Structures are given as structure tokens and as C-alpha cells.
Amino acid sequence: xSRDPKQRxxxxxxxxxxxxxxIFVLTSWREMLYVLVPRxxxxxxxxxxxxxxxxxxxxxxxxxxxTGILALSWDxxxxxxxxxxxxxxxxxxxxxxxxxLNHAWGWPYWATIPIATIGGGLICTLSLIPVLRLRGIYFAxxxxxxxxxxxxxxxxxxxxxxxxxxxxxxxxHYAAEELGISLLAFAAVLFGFRRLMGTDYGLVLQGxxxxxxxxxxxxxxxxxxxxxxxxxxxxxxALAGAFMTHAYMFVGMxxxxxxxxxxxxxxxxxxxxxxxAGPALGACILVPLSEALRAMGPLRVVCYGxxxxxxxxxxxxxxxxxxxxxxxxxxxxxxxxx
Amino acid sequence: MPIFRGNxxxxxxxxxxxxxxxxxxLALVAMGFNMTFGISGIANFAYGALYILAGFGTxxxxxxxxxxxxxxxxxxxxxxxLVGGLLYRFILIRLRGMVISEVxxxxxxxxxxxxxxxxxxxxxxxxxxxVFSDGSIFIGGVYLDFQRAFIVVFGIALSGTLWVFTRHTRxxxxxxxxxxxxxxxxxxxxxxxxxxxxSMGFGGGLCALAAVVILPLRTISVDAGYEVLLExxxxxxxxxxxxxxxxxxxxxxxxMAQTFTAMYWGxxxxxxxxxxxxxxxxxxxxxxxxxxxxxxxxxx
Numbered sequence: 001x002s003r004d005p006k007q008r009x010x011x012x013x014x015x016x017x018x019x020x021x022x023i024f025v026l027t028s029w030r031e032m033l034y035v036l037v038p039r040x041x042x043x044x045x046x047x048x049x050x051x052x053x054x055x056x057x058x059x060x061x062x063x064x065x066x067t068g069i070l071a072l073s074w075d076x077x078x079x080x081x082x083x084x085x086x087x088x089x090x091x092x093x094x095x096x097x098x099x100x101l102n103h104a105w106g107w108p109y110w111a112t113i114p115i116a117t118i119g120g121g122l123i124c125t126l127s128l129i130p131v132l133r134l135r136g137i138y139f140a141x142x143x144x145x146x147x148x149x150x151x152x153x154x155x156x157x158x159x160x161x162x163x164x165x166x167x168x169x170x171x172x173h174y175a176a177e178e179l180g181i182s183l184l185a186f187a188a189v190l191f192g193f194r195r196l197m198g199t200d201y202g203l204v205l206q207g208x209x210x211x212x213x214x215x216x217x218x219x220x221x222x223x224x225x226x227x228x229x230x231x232x233x234x235x236x237x238a239l240a241g242a243f244m245t246h247a248y249m250f251v252g253m254x255x256x257x258x259x260x261x262x263x264x265x266x267x268x269x270x271x272x273x274x275x276x277a278g279p280a281l282g283a284c285i286l287v288p289l290s291e292a293l294r295a296m297g298p299l300r301v302v303c304y305g306x307x308x309x310x311x312x313x314x315x316x317x318x319x320x321x322x323x324x325x326x327x328x329x330x331x332x333x334x335x336x337x338x
Numbered sequence: 339m340p341i342f343r344g345n346x347x348x349x350x351x352x353x354x355x356x357x358x359x360x361x362x363x364l365a366l367v368a369m370g371f372n373m374t375f376g377i378s379g380i381a382n383f384a385y386g387a388l389y390i391l392a393g394f395g396t397x398x399x400x401x402x403x404x405x406x407x408x409x410x411x412x413x414x415x416x417x418x419x420l421v422g423g424l425l426y427r428f429i430l431i432r433l434r435g436m437v438i439s440e441v442x443x444x445x446x447x448x449x450x451x452x453x454x455x456x457x458x459x460x461x462x463x464x465x466x467x468x469v470f471s472d473g474s475i476f477i478g479g480v481y482l483d484f485q486r487a488f489i490v491v492f493g494i495a496l497s498g499t500l501w502v503f504t505r506h507t508r509x510x511x512x513x514x515x516x517x518x519x520x521x522x523x524x525x526x527x528x529x530x531x532x533x534x535x536x537s538m539g540f541g542g543g544l545c546a547l548a549a550v551v552i553l554p555l556r557t558i559s560v561d562a563g564y565e566v567l568l569e570x571x572x573x574x575x576x577x578x579x580x581x582x583x584x585x586x587x588x589x590x591x592x593x594m595a596q597t598f599t600a601m602y603w604g605x606x607x608x609x610x611x612x613x614x615x616x617x618x619x620x621x622x623x624x625x626x627x628x629x630x631x632x633x634x635x636x637x638x
Contacts, residue, residue, distance in 0.1 A: 083438065130621060131620070131621050134620070134621075134624055137437070137579075138620055138624040138625075141571075141575055141616070141620055142617065142620050142621070145613050145616050145617055145620075146617070148568075148609075148613055149610060149613040149614060149617065152606075152609050152610045152613065153610060155606065156604075156606040156607055156610060258564075262445070265438070265442060266442060269438065269439060269442045273438065297457075298453065298456055298457040299453075299457050301449060301450075301453035301456075302449075302450045302453045302454050302457060304446075304449065305445075305446040305447065305448070305449030305450035305453065306446065306447075306450045307446075308442055308443070308445075308446035308449075309429060309443050309446040309447055309450070312433060312439045312442050312443045312446070313429055313432050313433065313443065316432070316433060316436060316439055
């Protein structure tokens with residue numbers, strides 16, 4: 001914290017960053033590599049990891065991918081200016097839709113997961129439309145409370161299996177199938193959302209986050225855009241829930257628990273909010289870390305909590321923006337001229 | 339809680355009395371959270387953890403170190419206040435203004451404290467604090483033990499003290515100054531970081547006070563760390579974040595609603611009533627019953 005007051009840090013974009021910013025990236029291998037390495041390297045790393053991993057760690061990868069998707073759905077909402085403290089609502093909605101369809105009529109997973117994705121997203125959007133006008137912390141509180149109410153209602157009325165939940169659901173035929181679908185879905189959501197945010201549509205969404213009044217003055221119906229963002233995020237969150245339901249062959253009250261609300265937010269805070277790649281990276285760190293700490297028994301959650309604190313204090317901007325800066329820019333100290 | 343069966347005026351009166359006690363308990367629990375949020379704008383998600391920290395701390399002082407109750411309570415209140423202040427000084431000061439980071443950091447600390455107690459094995463029924471004095475009084479057709487009666491008196495006295503404190507002392511006035519307009523307060527020479535640290539300390543202290551008077555009624559459980567946070571949040575949202583009168587009004591509404599639903603409808607529905615109340619308030623009047631209306635900040 002203490003540093004020489006006569007110096008300041010100067011940042012300069014690397015020349016290669018400027019050269020590879022557009023179609024000109026195709027001019028040489030060096031430029032192409034510069035753009036591709038940060039995208040391809042993590043995927044290669046995961047592929048190599050799959051080759052050496054035990055079946056247990058492959059299951060962890062599935063859970064990691066689904067948490068990553070949930071974190072991406074959180075980040076899409078944040079990019080639209082809707083802070084959600086209750087991703088468990090989306091997750092749980094997808095889980096219960098898929099679980100109920102499978103339990104009641106025995107539909108296979110390739111039917112229930114798509115239906116739960118669309119249906120769960122639709123239910124979440126419809127239930128949040130009445131409060132779409134709320135901003136900031138007030139919207140956040142609504143999302144925090146909704147899943148808690150749903151848990152209590154399921155407990156009190158004993159619908160959908162009540163406290164015991166629905167177990168004995170059908171699952172994937174092969175472990176490879178499960179792993180492949182989950183990782184592909186993760187990559188698709190990550191790159192799809194990043195792409196979306198770069199288009200004009202994404203610019204409108206970010207405009208709503210930065211200054212909703214001026215977006216209204218531009219003659220754009222922000223409620224319609226917010227509802228669409230909600231549907232996108234809700235569907236993707238529901239996809240994660242539906243997938244996990246089939247992976248665990250169980251759906252019950254824990255899907256609405258606080259864990260699934262906290263984990264995406266923690267991933268986003270660790271990775272860097274509003275960047276989409278950040279939350280994905282955060283999930284790839286936090287979920288395996290939480291599994292690695294499992295050996296410590298009950299002390300695991302303590303370490304996890306402290307880890308979050310240390311991270312938020314040490315790198316408040318998040319890992320991804322930090323790495324991005326280091327990759328794209330030179331940094332050096334210059335003397336302040338008085 | 340006494341279980342009555344059948345409908346009778348006596349049952350109604352009894353429920354009213356216990357509803358009153360429940361309301362004061364809610365108000366006590368929410369007061370510290372509300373104070374910190376009202377002054378420095380920090381939603382202290384480690385609040386429930388401070389609550390059980392105070393409870394278990396007092397238990398340790400009493401039983402392991404054999405310190406008498408009248409010394410152990412002030413000591414623990416001071417320690418908890420100190421913990422709150424230090425949390426601000428060393429952690430939250432670096433995150434000021436980044437609301438989500440604040441929430442994550444305080445939640446992380448809370449998680450660490452609560453689960454540390456679980457790890458250390460504080461999960462048995464034997465962990466309970468002694469009541470201040472045994473005995474009970476007969477009021478409104480039911481027997482009310484002294485502890486519950488004391489809580490009511492204590493709650494009223496504490497809110498009175500706080501009212502005087504925030505209006506007639508230098509620190510209290512500085513608190514209100516920062517709460518009303520941080521920049522203007524700065525120009526008057528009020529150090530906003532010091533006041534925020536103090537507000538965290540006061541929040542922690544109030545939380546510890548609530549813990550030592552309420553916990554003799556039940557055993558101290560680790561999970562109370564999460565429940566208390568939720569209760570404090572509920573009361574503050576319904577009353578209006580940062581509004582002291584609103585907190586008291588909201589705790590009476592929620593306290594009575596909870597007790598009456600538990601008595602006439604079943605304990606399952608108690609929490610649902612609370613949560614639905616929060617949803618309704620947020621949807622209809624987001625700033626709470628008595629919170630200051632901030633039209634464009636809350637909805638657009």
C-alpha cells in the first residue's frame with residue numbers, strides 16, 4: 001500500500017494488441033497466436049486434465065462446468081444492470097421442471113433438459129416481470145428471498161416430494177457423454193455470451209446497466225430488453241439445474257439453497273464481474289478448490305470463506321481483468337513531474 | 339412457546355403477550371444491522387456470525403474461565419464491538435463503495451466464523467447461557483418468565499438510550515451527519531472512515547447485547563448464525579433500510595404476524611409469512627414502510 005508518492009504507474013498497450021485488434025489479425029501467425037492463445041490454452045488444459053483425471057475428478061469437472069454456466073448467467077444479468085442474489089431460483093426451477101417430468105412421466109434426459117431449459121427460463125422470467133422496474137439492491141433482495149420462499153412452500157405443502165425430494169431419476173448412459181455435454185455447453189454459453197455482448201444488442205444491454213434513463217430517451221423499451229436478458233439468463237441457469245438433476249439422479253429442496261446463489265457470485269467476484277470470461281475462470285478455480293479442500297473435513301468451509309475474503313481484498317477487480325491487463329499492456333513506473 | 343388448542347380469548351391474549359416478546363426480540367436483533375447499514379451503507383453479512391460469536395464467547399468466559407456473568411457480558415460485548423471495528427479497519431476499508439465485494443467479503447468472514455465454531459464442536463445442547471433470574475409473572479392469562487419480561491424492558495430501554503445517544507452526543511451527531519450526507523459531513527471535519535469503523539463496532543456491540551439477553555431462552559446453535567442474519571434483513575427491509583422507527587414498526591408487524599401464524603396455522607408457515615411480507619413490501623414500496631423514498635433510485 002505504501003509507495004513512493006513521486007512515482008506513478010504508466011500503462012501502454014502493446015503494439016501487437018493494436019495490430020491484432022481487427023481483421024488485420026490475419027496478417028501473420030504471430031498475431032493470430034496472440035489472439036488465440038488465451039482462448040485455446042485453457043481448453044487444451046482441460047482436455048489434458050480429462051485424459052489424466054480419475055472418474056471422481058471427472059465428476060468434479062461436470063459440476064465445475066455447471067457452476068460456470070450458472071456464474072455466466074449471473075454475469076449476463078449484471079451486464080444488464082440486474083444484480084441477482086438468487087441464482088438458486090433459476091437453478092432450482094430448471095432442476096424441478098426436469099425432475100418432475102422425469103419422475104412423473106419417465107421422460108428421458110434428452111427431452112427433459114431442453115424443456116426444462118426453456119420452461120424454467122420462462123417461469124423465472126414471468127415470475128420476475130412484476131418487479132422488473134426495481135433497481136439495484138431492491139431487485140437483488142427480491143431474488144434473494146424468492147428461492148427461500150419456494151423452499152419453505154415445498155416444505156409446508158409437501159408438493160414435488162416435499163422434504164425428501166424426488167429420487168431415482170434416470171441418468172446419462174455413459175460418463176463420457178455426461179462430461180462431454182457439460183463441457184460443450186459451458187464453452188458454448190461462454191463464447192456465445194461473449195459474442196452477444198459484442199453485438200449491437202449487447203451494447204443496448206450494457207447501456208441499460210450504465211445509464212438506463214438515457215437508453216429510454218433513445219426510444220428503446222428497456223423493459224422488453226430486460227425481460228429478454230432475464231429469459232436468456234434464466235434459461236441458461238435452468239439448463240445447469242436440469243443437467244445437475246440428471247447427473248445426481250435426484251432433485252430436492254437443496255437446489256434452492258443459498259449455496260447455488262453464493263457460488264456464482266463468488267466465482268464472479270474472484271474472476272472479475274461483467275467480463276463473462278471472469279466468472280467462468282472463477283468457477284474453474286473455486287469448484288476444484290472446494291473439492292481439493294474436502295480432505296480437511298469441516299474446516300473446508302472455513303478456508304473457503306477466508307479464501308473469498310483474501311481474494312476480494314487482494315485483487316478487487318478480479319483475476320481476469322488483472323491477467324488481461326498484464327497480457328495486453330506494458331506497465332512501468334514514471335517520475336511525476338511537479 | 340406455549341401450545342394452546344382451541345379458540346378462546348385467553349389464547350388470543352396469551353398469543354398477544356408472546357407476540358410482543360417476539361417483536362422485541364426481532365427489534366433487538368435488527369437494531370445493530372440497521373445501525374451499521376444506516377450510517378456507513380455496509381450490509382454486514384457477518385452479522386449472524388457476530389451474534390453466535392458473542393453467545394459462545396460468553397459461554398466460554400463463564401464456563402471455561404469461570405468469570406462471573408456480570409463481568410463476562412460487558413467483556414464479550416466489548417470484544418464483539420472490537421471485532422466489528424477491526425473488520426472495517428483491516429478489510430472493509432479497502433472495499434468501500436463496491437457493494438457486491440462488501441457483501442461477499444462480510445459473508446466470507448461470517449462463513450468462516452460460523453463454520454469454525456461448528457468445526458470446534460460447539461454443536462451440543464449443553465451450550466446455553468443462564469437466565470438472569472428464575473421465576474415468572476402472571477400476565478394476560480399466561481405465565482411469562484422473568485427473562486422474557488426482562489427482554490421487553492431491556493429493548494425499550496435500549497431504544498430509548500440509542501435515541502438520546504444519536505441526538506445528544508458528539509459521536510451520535512457525527513453518525514447522523516455521515517448517514518445524511520457523507521460529503522457535507524466531511525467538510526465539517528467528520529472523518530468518514532473513523533465513523534464507519536465506529537458504526538461497525540456499534541453494530542457488533544448491539545448484536546452482542548441482543549445475543550446475551552436473547553440466548554438464555556434457547557440453546558446456542560451454530561445455525562442461528564444464518565437465521566439471525568435473515569431475521570435482521572427481513573426486519574430492516576420491511577421497515578426501510580436505515581430507518582430506526584421503521585425497524586421498530588416492522589419488528590412489531592413481523593413479530594405479531596409470526597407468533598399468530600405459528601399459533602393458529604402451524605410453525606411451518608411462520609417463515610413463509612415473513613418472507614412473503616418482504617416480497618410484498620419490496621414489490622409495492624421498495625424503500626420499506628418508513629424508509630425515505632428515493633423514486634428513481636429504486637425503480638424506473
